Amino acid sequence: MDKTTKEKILDAALELFSQRGYKGASVRMISSKVGIRESALYNHFKNKEDILNTIVSTLSSSSLSFLSSGKPLEESAKKGKSFLREFATSFKLLSYDEKSEKFFRFMMIELMQNRNIRDIFLNDFHQTHLKILSQAFFIMMQEGMIRSSDPMLMAREFLSPLFFYRMQATLLRLDRESTSSVATLFEKHIDFFWEMISE
Amino acid sequence: MDKTTKEKILDAALELFSQRGYKGASVRMISSKVGIRESALYNHFKNKEDILNTIVSTLSSSSLSFLSSGKPLEESAKKGKSFLREFATSFKLLSYDEKSEKFFRFMMIELMQNRNIRDIFLNDFHQTHLKILSQAFFIMMQEGMIRSSDPMLMAREFLSPLFFYRMQATLLRLDRESTSSVATLFEKHIDFFWEMISE
Protein backbone atom coordinates (compact mmCIF):
# COMPACT_ATOMS: atom_id res chain seq x y z
CA MET A 1 0.00 0.00 0.00
CA ASP A 2 0.88 3.68 -0.07
CA LYS A 3 2.26 3.32 -3.55
CA THR A 4 2.93 6.42 -5.53
CA THR A 5 1.14 6.86 -8.83
CA LYS A 6 4.41 6.25 -10.59
CA GLU A 7 4.78 2.87 -8.90
CA LYS A 8 1.18 2.00 -9.69
CA ILE A 9 1.82 2.78 -13.34
CA LEU A 10 4.88 0.54 -13.38
CA ASP A 11 2.97 -2.31 -11.75
CA ALA A 12 0.03 -2.01 -14.14
CA ALA A 13 2.36 -1.76 -17.12
CA LEU A 14 4.36 -4.84 -16.10
CA GLU A 15 1.15 -6.79 -15.63
CA LEU A 16 -0.15 -5.83 -19.07
CA PHE A 17 3.21 -6.15 -20.84
CA SER A 18 3.53 -9.66 -19.47
CA GLN A 19 0.11 -10.59 -20.81
CA ARG A 20 0.10 -8.85 -24.18
CA GLY A 21 3.62 -7.70 -24.94
CA TYR A 22 4.80 -4.13 -25.35
CA LYS A 23 2.77 -3.23 -28.44
CA GLY A 24 -0.31 -5.10 -27.29
CA ALA A 25 -0.59 -3.18 -24.03
CA SER A 26 -1.84 0.32 -24.72
CA VAL A 27 -1.25 3.44 -22.68
CA ARG A 28 -5.03 3.57 -22.42
CA MET A 29 -5.18 0.15 -20.75
CA ILE A 30 -2.34 0.94 -18.39
CA SER A 31 -3.80 4.24 -17.22
CA SER A 32 -7.28 2.81 -16.85
CA LYS A 33 -5.85 -0.01 -14.72
CA VAL A 34 -4.26 2.62 -12.49
CA GLY A 35 -7.44 4.66 -12.46
CA ILE A 36 -6.25 7.81 -14.20
CA ARG A 37 -6.55 9.30 -17.68
CA GLU A 38 -3.94 8.70 -20.37
CA SER A 39 -2.86 12.31 -20.25
CA ALA A 40 -2.16 12.13 -16.53
CA LEU A 41 0.26 9.33 -17.15
CA TYR A 42 2.49 11.66 -19.13
CA ASN A 43 3.18 13.61 -15.98
CA HIS A 44 5.15 10.61 -14.73
CA PHE A 45 6.74 9.27 -17.88
CA LYS A 46 7.94 10.98 -21.00
CA ASN A 47 6.23 8.42 -23.22
CA LYS A 48 5.33 4.74 -23.42
CA GLU A 49 8.89 3.68 -24.13
CA ASP A 50 10.01 5.47 -20.99
CA ILE A 51 7.77 3.15 -18.97
CA LEU A 52 9.30 0.14 -20.67
CA ASN A 53 12.86 1.30 -20.09
CA THR A 54 12.18 1.92 -16.41
CA ILE A 55 10.75 -1.57 -15.99
CA VAL A 56 13.54 -3.23 -17.89
CA SER A 57 16.36 -1.45 -16.10
CA THR A 58 14.75 -2.14 -12.71
CA LEU A 59 14.01 -5.81 -13.23
CA SER A 60 16.72 -7.02 -15.57
CA SER A 61 19.41 -6.78 -12.94
CA SER A 62 17.56 -7.58 -9.75
CA SER A 63 15.10 -10.28 -10.53
CA LEU A 64 17.13 -12.37 -12.90
CA SER A 65 20.16 -13.49 -11.08
CA PHE A 66 20.10 -14.76 -7.57
CA LEU A 67 23.02 -16.26 -5.70
CA SER A 68 24.72 -12.92 -5.42
CA SER A 69 24.26 -13.60 -1.73
CA GLY A 70 27.69 -13.20 -0.27
CA LYS A 71 29.17 -16.67 0.32
CA PRO A 72 32.22 -17.48 -1.76
CA LEU A 73 31.56 -19.99 -4.51
CA GLU A 74 34.59 -22.07 -3.49
CA GLU A 75 32.83 -23.11 -0.31
CA SER A 76 29.36 -23.81 -1.64
CA ALA A 77 30.55 -25.64 -4.75
CA LYS A 78 32.29 -28.18 -2.58
CA LYS A 79 28.91 -29.28 -1.30
CA GLY A 80 28.44 -30.95 -4.67
CA LYS A 81 24.90 -32.19 -5.15
CA SER A 82 23.61 -29.89 -2.42
CA PHE A 83 24.95 -26.93 -4.33
CA LEU A 84 23.15 -28.03 -7.47
CA ARG A 85 19.98 -28.49 -5.47
CA GLU A 86 20.27 -25.01 -4.02
CA PHE A 87 20.94 -23.55 -7.44
CA ALA A 88 17.96 -25.32 -9.00
CA THR A 89 15.73 -24.34 -6.11
CA SER A 90 16.65 -20.68 -6.46
CA PHE A 91 15.93 -21.00 -10.15
CA LYS A 92 12.58 -22.62 -9.51
CA LEU A 93 11.65 -20.09 -6.84
CA LEU A 94 12.10 -17.26 -9.31
CA SER A 95 8.93 -18.45 -10.98
CA TYR A 96 7.04 -18.04 -7.73
CA ASP A 97 8.10 -14.42 -7.40
CA GLU A 98 5.35 -12.38 -9.00
CA LYS A 99 7.50 -9.71 -10.57
CA SER A 100 10.18 -12.09 -11.79
CA GLU A 101 7.53 -14.29 -13.33
CA LYS A 102 5.86 -11.39 -15.10
CA PHE A 103 9.18 -10.13 -16.37
CA PHE A 104 10.04 -13.62 -17.56
CA ARG A 105 6.80 -13.83 -19.53
CA PHE A 106 7.47 -10.42 -21.00
CA MET A 107 11.00 -11.43 -21.99
CA MET A 108 9.72 -14.54 -23.74
CA ILE A 109 7.23 -12.48 -25.77
CA GLU A 110 9.80 -9.87 -26.77
CA LEU A 111 12.78 -12.17 -27.25
CA MET A 112 12.21 -12.53 -30.98
CA GLN A 113 11.18 -8.91 -31.51
CA ASN A 114 13.44 -6.76 -29.40
CA ARG A 115 17.21 -6.74 -29.68
CA ASN A 116 17.64 -5.13 -26.29
CA ILE A 117 15.63 -7.87 -24.57
CA ARG A 118 17.65 -10.52 -26.42
CA ASP A 119 20.86 -9.05 -25.07
CA ILE A 120 19.50 -8.99 -21.56
CA PHE A 121 18.33 -12.57 -21.83
CA LEU A 122 21.55 -13.92 -23.29
CA ASN A 123 23.98 -11.84 -21.26
CA ASP A 124 22.46 -10.81 -17.95
CA PHE A 125 20.37 -13.91 -17.56
CA HIS A 126 21.95 -16.85 -19.31
CA GLN A 127 25.65 -16.03 -19.25
CA THR A 128 25.57 -15.07 -15.59
CA HIS A 129 24.14 -18.41 -14.59
CA LEU A 130 26.47 -20.33 -16.90
CA LYS A 131 29.45 -18.60 -15.38
CA ILE A 132 28.51 -19.50 -11.83
CA LEU A 133 27.74 -23.09 -12.77
CA SER A 134 30.87 -23.66 -14.80
CA GLN A 135 33.02 -22.32 -11.97
CA ALA A 136 31.23 -24.61 -9.56
CA PHE A 137 31.71 -27.66 -11.78
CA PHE A 138 35.37 -26.76 -12.22
CA ILE A 139 35.82 -26.79 -8.48
CA MET A 140 33.96 -30.08 -8.14
CA MET A 141 36.25 -31.60 -10.75
CA GLN A 142 39.32 -30.37 -8.93
CA GLU A 143 37.99 -31.93 -5.75
CA GLY A 144 37.47 -35.20 -7.59
CA MET A 145 33.78 -35.19 -6.81
CA ILE A 146 32.62 -35.51 -10.40
CA ARG A 147 33.88 -36.82 -13.71
CA SER A 148 36.35 -34.71 -15.58
CA SER A 149 34.85 -32.90 -18.54
CA ASP A 150 34.42 -29.40 -20.01
CA PRO A 151 32.93 -27.36 -17.11
CA MET A 152 31.15 -24.95 -19.48
CA LEU A 153 29.57 -27.80 -21.41
CA MET A 154 28.45 -29.38 -18.16
CA ALA A 155 26.99 -26.04 -17.04
CA ARG A 156 24.98 -25.78 -20.24
CA GLU A 157 23.73 -29.34 -19.93
CA PHE A 158 22.65 -28.69 -16.38
CA LEU A 159 21.06 -25.30 -17.06
CA SER A 160 19.06 -26.05 -20.24
CA PRO A 161 16.60 -28.42 -18.59
CA LEU A 162 16.15 -25.96 -15.73
CA PHE A 163 15.26 -23.26 -18.21
CA PHE A 164 12.91 -25.52 -20.09
CA TYR A 165 11.12 -26.68 -16.95
CA ARG A 166 10.75 -23.13 -15.78
CA MET A 167 9.22 -22.17 -19.09
CA GLN A 168 6.90 -25.14 -18.91
CA ALA A 169 5.78 -24.18 -15.41
CA THR A 170 5.05 -20.68 -16.64
CA LEU A 171 3.01 -22.01 -19.56
CA LEU A 172 1.00 -24.35 -17.34
CA ARG A 173 0.29 -21.59 -14.87
CA LEU A 174 -1.07 -19.41 -17.67
CA ASP A 175 -3.74 -22.01 -18.30
CA ARG A 176 -4.28 -22.41 -14.58
CA GLU A 177 -3.12 -26.01 -14.71
CA SER A 178 -1.22 -27.66 -11.91
CA THR A 179 2.55 -27.21 -11.95
CA SER A 180 3.24 -29.93 -9.42
CA SER A 181 4.29 -32.37 -12.14
CA VAL A 182 6.88 -29.85 -13.31
CA ALA A 183 8.06 -29.23 -9.75
CA THR A 184 9.11 -32.86 -9.49
CA LEU A 185 10.93 -32.57 -12.82
CA PHE A 186 13.35 -30.18 -11.14
CA GLU A 187 14.09 -32.77 -8.47
CA LYS A 188 14.40 -35.61 -10.93
CA HIS A 189 16.73 -33.54 -13.09
CA ILE A 190 19.12 -33.00 -10.20
CA ASP A 191 19.11 -36.66 -9.21
CA PHE A 192 19.59 -37.81 -12.78
CA PHE A 193 22.30 -35.30 -13.54
CA TRP A 194 24.23 -35.93 -10.37
CA GLU A 195 24.16 -39.67 -10.88
CA MET A 196 25.50 -39.18 -14.39
CA ILE A 197 28.38 -36.90 -13.49
CA SER A 198 29.40 -38.16 -10.07
CA GLU A 199 32.57 -40.23 -10.00
CA MET B 1 7.34 -18.92 -58.82
CA ASP B 2 3.83 -19.06 -60.24
CA LYS B 3 2.41 -18.64 -56.78
CA THR B 4 -1.24 -17.82 -56.47
CA THR B 5 -2.19 -14.63 -54.69
CA LYS B 6 -3.45 -16.71 -51.80
CA GLU B 7 -0.06 -18.35 -51.40
CA LYS B 8 1.68 -15.00 -51.65
CA ILE B 9 -0.52 -13.69 -48.87
CA LEU B 10 0.30 -16.65 -46.67
CA ASP B 11 4.02 -16.22 -47.29
CA ALA B 12 3.93 -12.51 -46.58
CA ALA B 13 1.85 -13.05 -43.46
CA LEU B 14 4.15 -15.73 -42.07
CA GLU B 15 7.14 -13.48 -42.67
CA LEU B 16 5.53 -10.57 -40.85
CA PHE B 17 3.98 -12.66 -38.06
CA SER B 18 7.39 -14.15 -37.37
CA GLN B 19 8.93 -10.70 -37.07
CA ARG B 20 6.22 -8.80 -35.22
CA GLY B 21 3.71 -11.31 -33.89
CA TYR B 22 0.05 -11.55 -34.85
CA LYS B 23 -1.09 -8.18 -33.55
CA GLY B 24 2.03 -6.37 -34.70
CA ALA B 25 1.62 -7.39 -38.32
CA SER B 26 -1.21 -5.42 -39.89
CA VAL B 27 -3.39 -6.46 -42.80
CA ARG B 28 -2.06 -3.35 -44.52
CA MET B 29 1.55 -4.49 -44.21
CA ILE B 30 0.72 -7.96 -45.45
CA SER B 31 -1.19 -6.76 -48.50
CA SER B 32 1.40 -4.15 -49.39
CA LYS B 33 4.10 -6.83 -49.21
CA VAL B 34 2.06 -8.87 -51.67
CA GLY B 35 1.43 -5.83 -53.84
CA ILE B 36 -2.33 -5.54 -53.51
CA ARG B 37 -4.78 -3.38 -51.56
CA GLU B 38 -6.15 -4.41 -48.17
CA SER B 39 -9.60 -4.84 -49.61
CA ALA B 40 -8.37 -7.26 -52.26
CA LEU B 41 -7.02 -9.48 -49.53
CA TYR B 42 -10.52 -10.09 -48.26
CA ASN B 43 -11.33 -11.93 -51.49
CA HIS B 44 -8.97 -14.67 -50.33
CA PHE B 45 -9.51 -14.75 -46.60
CA LYS B 46 -12.54 -14.02 -44.47
CA ASN B 47 -10.52 -11.88 -42.09
CA LYS B 48 -7.10 -11.57 -40.47
CA GLU B 49 -7.70 -14.48 -38.13
CA ASP B 50 -8.51 -16.69 -41.09
CA ILE B 51 -4.98 -16.07 -42.40
CA LEU B 52 -3.53 -17.04 -39.05
CA ASN B 53 -5.58 -20.21 -38.81
CA THR B 54 -4.56 -21.29 -42.28
CA ILE B 55 -0.89 -20.79 -41.47
CA VAL B 56 -1.12 -22.56 -38.14
CA SER B 57 -3.00 -25.58 -39.42
CA THR B 58 -0.63 -25.91 -42.37
CA LEU B 59 2.61 -25.60 -40.45
CA SER B 60 1.84 -27.03 -37.03
CA SER B 61 1.62 -30.57 -38.33
CA SER B 62 4.11 -30.59 -41.17
CA SER B 63 7.05 -28.52 -40.08
CA LEU B 64 7.25 -29.54 -36.47
CA SER B 65 7.76 -33.22 -36.32
CA PHE B 66 10.15 -35.01 -38.56
CA LEU B 67 11.12 -38.66 -38.30
CA SER B 68 7.72 -39.74 -39.50
CA SER B 69 9.78 -41.16 -42.35
CA GLY B 70 8.74 -44.79 -42.48
CA LYS B 71 11.42 -46.85 -40.74
CA PRO B 72 10.28 -48.64 -37.60
CA LEU B 73 11.69 -47.15 -34.43
CA GLU B 74 12.79 -50.58 -33.19
CA GLU B 75 15.46 -50.76 -35.86
CA SER B 76 16.79 -47.23 -35.70
CA ALA B 77 16.84 -47.06 -31.92
CA LYS B 78 19.20 -50.00 -31.80
CA LYS B 79 21.81 -47.87 -33.51
CA GLY B 80 22.24 -46.11 -30.18
CA LYS B 81 24.37 -43.02 -30.45
CA SER B 82 23.83 -42.85 -34.21
CA PHE B 83 20.11 -42.64 -33.60
CA LEU B 84 20.58 -39.75 -31.21
CA ARG B 85 22.82 -38.03 -33.71
CA GLU B 86 20.22 -38.43 -36.44
CA PHE B 87 17.51 -37.14 -34.15
CA ALA B 88 19.54 -34.11 -33.10
CA THR B 89 20.52 -33.39 -36.69
CA SER B 90 16.89 -33.44 -37.83
CA PHE B 91 16.12 -31.11 -34.97
CA LYS B 92 18.95 -28.78 -35.90
CA LEU B 93 18.05 -28.86 -39.59
CA LEU B 94 14.56 -27.61 -38.81
CA SER B 95 16.10 -24.27 -38.01
CA TYR B 96 17.61 -24.12 -41.49
CA ASP B 97 14.23 -24.63 -43.14
CA GLU B 98 12.87 -21.16 -43.81
CA LYS B 99 9.22 -21.85 -43.05
CA SER B 100 9.89 -23.96 -39.98
CA GLU B 101 12.17 -21.29 -38.64
CA LYS B 102 9.63 -18.52 -39.21
CA PHE B 103 6.91 -20.59 -37.61
CA PHE B 104 9.18 -21.31 -34.66
CA ARG B 105 9.82 -17.59 -34.15
CA PHE B 106 6.11 -16.92 -34.35
CA MET B 107 5.38 -19.67 -31.81
CA MET B 108 7.89 -18.21 -29.39
CA ILE B 109 6.27 -14.78 -29.64
CA GLU B 110 2.75 -16.11 -29.16
CA LEU B 111 3.47 -18.82 -26.56
CA MET B 112 2.67 -16.59 -23.62
CA GLN B 113 -0.27 -14.87 -25.32
CA ASN B 114 -2.20 -17.51 -27.24
CA ARG B 115 -3.64 -20.63 -25.68
CA ASN B 116 -3.97 -22.37 -29.02
CA ILE B 117 -0.28 -21.90 -29.80
CA ARG B 118 0.64 -23.17 -26.33
CA ASP B 119 -1.30 -26.36 -26.96
CA ILE B 120 0.39 -26.86 -30.29
CA PHE B 121 3.80 -26.26 -28.78
CA LEU B 122 3.30 -28.56 -25.81
CA ASN B 123 1.36 -31.31 -27.57
CA ASP B 124 2.19 -31.43 -31.27
CA PHE B 125 5.75 -30.29 -30.83
CA HIS B 126 7.10 -31.28 -27.46
CA GLN B 127 5.11 -34.39 -26.59
CA THR B 128 5.64 -35.90 -30.02
CA HIS B 129 9.38 -35.67 -29.72
CA LEU B 130 9.38 -36.89 -26.13
CA LYS B 131 7.36 -39.93 -27.11
CA ILE B 132 9.76 -40.95 -29.87
CA LEU B 133 12.78 -40.40 -27.68
CA SER B 134 11.44 -42.21 -24.65
CA GLN B 135 10.53 -45.21 -26.79
CA ALA B 136 14.01 -45.19 -28.28
CA PHE B 137 15.67 -45.00 -24.87
CA PHE B 138 13.44 -47.81 -23.64
CA ILE B 139 14.64 -50.01 -26.47
CA MET B 140 18.26 -49.08 -25.83
CA MET B 141 17.84 -50.06 -22.19
CA GLN B 142 16.33 -53.40 -23.15
CA GLU B 143 19.28 -53.98 -25.42
CA GLY B 144 21.63 -53.19 -22.57
CA MET B 145 23.21 -50.37 -24.53
CA ILE B 146 22.64 -47.70 -21.90
CA ARG B 147 22.15 -47.41 -18.17
CA SER B 148 18.77 -48.31 -16.80
CA SER B 149 16.68 -45.31 -15.82
CA ASP B 150 13.29 -43.68 -16.47
CA PRO B 151 13.08 -43.46 -20.29
CA MET B 152 10.80 -40.41 -20.18
CA LEU B 153 13.13 -38.57 -17.84
CA MET B 154 16.05 -39.42 -20.09
CA ALA B 155 14.08 -38.17 -23.09
CA ARG B 156 13.44 -34.85 -21.37
CA GLU B 157 17.06 -34.49 -20.36
CA PHE B 158 18.16 -35.16 -23.92
CA LEU B 159 15.56 -32.92 -25.55
CA SER B 160 15.76 -29.80 -23.36
CA PRO B 161 19.29 -28.83 -24.40
CA LEU B 162 18.33 -29.43 -28.06
CA PHE B 163 15.45 -27.03 -27.67
CA PHE B 164 17.57 -24.46 -25.92
CA TYR B 165 20.32 -24.61 -28.52
CA ARG B 166 17.81 -24.30 -31.31
CA MET B 167 16.34 -21.24 -29.64
CA GLN B 168 19.80 -19.79 -29.19
CA ALA B 169 20.61 -20.35 -32.87
CA THR B 170 17.40 -18.56 -33.81
CA LEU B 171 18.24 -15.62 -31.56
CA LEU B 172 21.77 -15.31 -32.94
CA ARG B 173 20.52 -15.45 -36.50
CA LEU B 174 18.12 -12.60 -35.78
CA ASP B 175 21.09 -10.40 -34.96
CA ARG B 176 22.96 -11.78 -37.97
CA GLU B 177 25.59 -13.27 -35.73
CA SER B 178 27.35 -16.51 -36.49
CA THR B 179 25.61 -19.67 -35.33
CA SER B 180 28.62 -21.90 -35.81
CA SER B 181 29.38 -21.91 -32.10
CA VAL B 182 25.86 -23.18 -31.44
CA ALA B 183 26.18 -25.83 -34.16
CA THR B 184 29.04 -27.41 -32.27
CA LEU B 185 26.96 -27.35 -29.09
CA PHE B 186 24.61 -29.87 -30.70
CA GLU B 187 27.55 -32.20 -31.35
CA LYS B 188 29.00 -31.73 -27.90
CA HIS B 189 25.62 -32.38 -26.33
CA ILE B 190 25.33 -35.75 -28.07
CA ASP B 191 28.85 -36.79 -27.11
CA PHE B 192 28.40 -35.68 -23.52
CA PHE B 193 25.00 -37.26 -23.14
CA TRP B 194 25.99 -40.54 -24.70
CA GLU B 195 29.05 -40.81 -22.53
CA MET B 196 26.91 -40.23 -19.47
CA ILE B 197 24.24 -42.79 -20.27
CA SER B 198 26.18 -45.51 -22.04
CA GLU B 199 26.86 -48.61 -20.00
Place this chain on the structure above:
DNA sequence: GTCTATACCCTGATAGAC
Protein backbone atom coordinates in the same frame (compact mmCIF):
# COMPACT_ATOMS: atom_id res chain seq x y z
C1' DG C 1 -1.36 16.00 -10.74
C1' DT C 2 -5.40 15.24 -12.79
C1' DC C 3 -8.94 16.51 -15.79
C1' DT C 4 -11.37 17.54 -20.72
C1' DA C 5 -10.66 18.26 -25.30
C1' DT C 6 -8.42 17.50 -29.25
C1' DA C 7 -4.98 16.31 -33.01
C1' DC C 8 -3.55 12.97 -36.02
C1' DC C 9 -2.27 8.33 -37.46
C1' DC C 10 -3.07 3.37 -37.93
C1' DT C 11 -6.28 -0.50 -37.44
C1' DG C 12 -9.60 -4.15 -39.49
C1' DA C 13 -13.30 -4.27 -42.39
C1' DT C 14 -17.11 -3.17 -45.99
C1' DA C 15 -19.57 -1.12 -50.34
C1' DG C 16 -19.63 -0.60 -54.88
C1' DA C 17 -17.30 0.58 -59.53
C1' DC C 18 -14.53 -1.72 -63.05
Place this chain on the structure above:
DNA sequence: GTCTATCAGGGTATAGAC
Protein backbone atom coordinates in the same frame (compact mmCIF):
# COMPACT_ATOMS: atom_id res chain seq x y z
C1' DG D 1 -10.10 -10.19 -58.35
C1' DT D 2 -8.64 -5.74 -57.79
C1' DC D 3 -9.48 -1.06 -57.25
C1' DT D 4 -11.11 3.63 -54.68
C1' DA D 5 -13.57 5.42 -51.04
C1' DT D 6 -15.05 5.25 -46.59
C1' DC D 7 -16.02 3.92 -41.86
C1' DA D 8 -15.74 3.30 -36.76
C1' DG D 9 -12.58 2.30 -33.31
C1' DG D 10 -8.35 2.53 -31.00
C1' DG D 11 -3.43 4.14 -30.81
C1' DT D 12 0.14 7.88 -28.83
C1' DA D 13 0.65 12.29 -27.50
C1' DT D 14 -0.18 17.47 -26.41
C1' DA D 15 -2.63 21.97 -24.74
C1' DG D 16 -4.76 24.26 -21.37
C1' DA D 17 -8.27 24.66 -17.43
C1' DC D 18 -8.71 23.48 -12.54
